């Protein structure tokens with residue numbers, strides 16, 4: 001994911017699961033995106049995809065509970 005900071009996808013997902021909600025929060029917490037910036041668009045896409053997955057799961061759980 002981020003070659004400069006040696007940060008993989010799992011680290012980004014863990015950061016989002018731990019409460020990081022913005023690109024800058026994920027970058028601060030993982031160390032990604034702090035150098036050349038080439039990974040920023042990939043980071044943003046992964047954050048959005050993971051949040052969408054969390055939201056869909058939450059809706060499924062809410063639907064099952066009602």
Ligand code: FES
Nearest residue numbers: 002004035036039
């Ligand atoms: S690849 Fe992430 S800052 Fe360079």
